[in-house]
Amino acid sequence: MFRFLLSRLAPQPKQRIRYAQSNEGSAALSASLETNLGYIRTALATPNDLLIRIIALGAEKQACATVCLDGLVNKELINTNVLKPLQAFNWDTSNYLQQAEQGAGLLNQMAEVLPLNGISRSDRMEACLLAVLSGETVLLVDGAAEALIIGSQGWDGRAVEEPQTEALIRGPREGFTENLRTNMSLVRRRMKDPKLRFFDMRIGRRSQTQIVIAYTEGIANPELVREVQRRISTIDVDDVIGSGYIEQWISDSFMSPFPQILATERPDKVAAAVVQGKVAILVDTTPFALILPVTIGAIIQSPEDYYSHWLIATLMRILRLIAAFIATFLPAFYIALVEYHQGMIPSLLAFSIAGSREGVPFPAVIETLLMEGTLEILREAGVRLPKPIGQTIGIVGGLVIGEAAVAAGIVSPIMVIVVAITAISSFTLPSYPFAITLRIIRFAIMIAAALFGLYGIVLSYIIINIHIVNLKSFGIPYSAPFAPFFKKDWKDLVLRAPTTMLDTRPDMMQTEDRTRMNRDLR
Structure with missing residues (x-):
């Protein structure tokens, strides 16, 4: 069924309509x-x-x-x-x-x-x-x-400020702006390598948006660079307003909810990526750069991991993994245990849950969907409102609605605790698109748990893993280095080894130069 949908939804090269470009401006200059x-x-x-x-x-x-x-x-x-x-x-x-x-x-x-x-x-x-x-x-x-x-560009622009979506406790406070040349200079300040390359392109028949493909010659795989250029050259639309257009066009699988390209506002993150052999795309008029390829392991990593001690960074990564599982599966586990597997709950906890649910008119699945849906509405409202008001709506609204729902007997207090822990866990993930993906998957797993209990959760987990294993990002397996297994790359996966041990670039990137550090001079 999925293959049938893909064959129907995927663009057909032979049937694609290409509008004839206007001849305006195609003439040669006159001597007059x-x-x-x-x-x-x-x-x-x-x-x-x-x-x-x-x-x-x-x-x-x-x-x-x-x-x-x-x-x-x-x-x-x-x-x-x-x-x-x-x-x-x-x-x-x-x-x-x-x-x-x-x-x-x-x-x-x-x-x-x-x-x-x-x-x-x-x-x-x-x-x-x-x-x-x-x-x-x-x-x-x-x-x-x-x-x-x-060259006389001189329009007004926003000054270099701290990134809004990727704040760090320890690290640089500079973020990209809407000016392409400023963004290029921010990357060059961190990489003074003469082999750093910026390849200019223009896309969009009418917008003529300028983009730059950044990579390090001699490190990045030439096939990866050519593939990025090829995919971008196939973009045939009137306007390309932001990097999101490019991300959706060149991703390997548009049916997958998982982000296959990493968007970032941080120039230090882009500089670190091109040193590792990855490719970055900078787009004029947007502060978000694209990094590719990306794997499931890179999504849970934060630039702050490399500014902190390796033990602290490793602990933070483990906490993020645990938080990702909680944000994805906790409401589904609540539904499965309360509706189907009450015998698996310890007796004292079962009595406490039963007492708190006394008088609640809805089954656990309706109760969970109601609270999760309300939380998502509050979260979206907080984003759209002005920043001071949005924070107030998110905090006060959640407290007031949760307390009122419990007092009215619509939901149980344990349900409010489950939803709150789930929401807090999703906030720990450094990638906002990945957090949204887990929010989407969470509702599907909740429905599976309501239909089949723990068997539905296990089945959902298996389906997610099958999908991740089959997913690729520009030829790199999305599940690497878990599967396929790259032993050396595990030094910077869940465990962040000491800096002196990170002497090679990731094997899965197949870079031309895999050496990062001269071991003899350590």
Whole structure:
């Protein structure tokens, strides 16, 4: 049945509809300045924020123009490093006899004289329009069928702040922003390796979103890098607003609730990942980077594990594993024991549960679903509301509703304790998408427990493990290094061995350079 659904829901390459891209901007630049400016005005429909400045240069009064969009450019940079030098420099146009030669000669002089880095050239209108829409300035000269593209981005952006979703007690307080170049610099600050590579791409037919694939040459598996580039190149949509679009498109299995790509706001996490041979994807306009491939063991790990003593880090990982099992199975165990297996409960505890449930009008499964559903609604409401109000709603709302439900006899006090422990356990997981996955699975296991008792829980556990073993993330088994078994990788799995013992990169990543530490110099 699942294979039938996959065959129906998976995109069919032969039947995929590809919209014809517009020919606007695909023409070559003209040697006429007026023609080029008219083309740009027509393509952009002459918006109010389009800034065009025409200047006459030299004794021959050679016309040139700068084109940019207000709000996307640094006006001070343009005025100081573009317009003033153009007006102040003594341009020599006497050596050029024809207008075409004169324009091309002036363009060459400008490329040499302008006190700017990041100047490129293009003879295509498409590239010039994309540059203007990306916050760059296009410099056109009458008589030259080519343009200078000047990097002048200067829009307002959020400053580097502490990550909101991955707070640490011990560790750096810097998080990614919505500016791609800022995010790249945050990674470079932590990795001064000349082999760190940033591969630029643009996706989205209309949004033309800029992304960067980051990896370390000589460490990352070249096949992994090529596969990432191939999957991203297949993205054929109008707009790519955030990294979530890319994550959903390039994941191995869209039917699986488990996150196969790790999203993070932390540059130290990205830097550590590319050193390990993984690949990161940075997306413009979003503070969340993507790390791939990912395994079930990496999801329970936190950057703080490597900033703390290895014993403390190991204890924290064990606690997270226990918390993950509690968040997934505790309500189902309550349902199974109360409804089917009362004899497995110790006598004193059974009497206590029976006394607390006296007068409750619902069976255990309805009681659990009611409280879990209420908790999920409160949690979602707390996220959507403003931060000070959201925290108040989450805490006060849970206390008030829980106390009122117990006082009204709708649920038992033991049920409130079970739901509270489950919720607290889910908060200990460092990966928010993985915590959501466990919340989804929890309801399915609760229904299985209501139908078959402990047998339903065991069956659900077996199905989950079968699914995890068959799941892959960019060719890497999701269950590695548990299965398939990689003995050396267990040094940094549940147990976080001392730093001096972490001398090799994970075997499951199949990196080109597997040595992290020179053992002879320890």
